[in-house]
Amino acid sequence: MYRGSYAMILLAVVCSFLLAGAALSPAAGADEKTKEDARANSLNPGSWSLQFQITDEFGLKPFNGMIASAKRHFSEHSALRLGLHFDVDWDDGTQAGRHEVEDSLADWYDSDSHSEHQGFIVDLSYLNYPSPGSHVNLFWGVGPLVAFYRSESNSSEEDRNYDTIARREYSRSWDIGVLGLIGAEWFLAKHFSFHSEYRASVAYGQAFAESARVRSYPGDVTYHTVERRESDGWGFDGAALLGLSVYF
DSSP, rough: OOOOHHHHHHHHHHHHHHHHHHHHHHHHSSTTTTTTTTTOOOOOOTOOEEEEETTTSSOOEEGGGGGGEEEESSSSSEEEEEEEEEEEEEEEEEEEEEEOOSOOOOOEEEEEEEEEEEOOOOEEEEEEOSSSSSSEEEEEEEEEEEEEEEEEEEEEEEEETTEEEEEEEEEEEEOOOOOOEEEEEEEETTTEEEEEEEEEEEEEEEEEEEEEEEEEEEETTTEEEEEEEEEEEEEEEEEEEEEEEEEE
């Protein structure tokens, strides 16, 4: 997906800052090191956080396009993050119009339509923080992802000669795969942090689409046309994201 060059430069600068901070900060993972000089954080067992993505326009939206993205820590080093996205939509319509025919006469018609769409994406990531006491905390993660989409639209059109055309468009697809990510997190305060990460996924999916058209004339004369398409294959996707986490 295209992102403005300014936003990409900003994201690259922030990522570089976080990674450079992690490289230069003193290691805090050793047992003998005290945490008195480390930044306060919420990377402790039992903590929860909600995550939001910082957009190109410096606004906030659910992380990685999800409706909800939440993380729970089971220890300083390990956590699970769940992302959920649901999309449900439908529409009904009625209209009147006309077709222009070759003799410049108007062929009037009435039409009715109905369309609906459902989809969901779920990803679950295991996150590991090698040195949770650092000023900038590196992390990596891996986990499964599942996606499903379905859409259908139906319409009928009747002209003044009582000819009727019925159309149906239907499609569905699913994907299942695995994602991996690496990033860095810096705590502005104990319960607020900025994090930048690069995530990549590989998934296998299948898609099916059908287009049907039935034209009926007076006298029970009908013509049917049906087209079907099927496809499957592997896909790869990657993105760099900048986010904000709120811990509680």
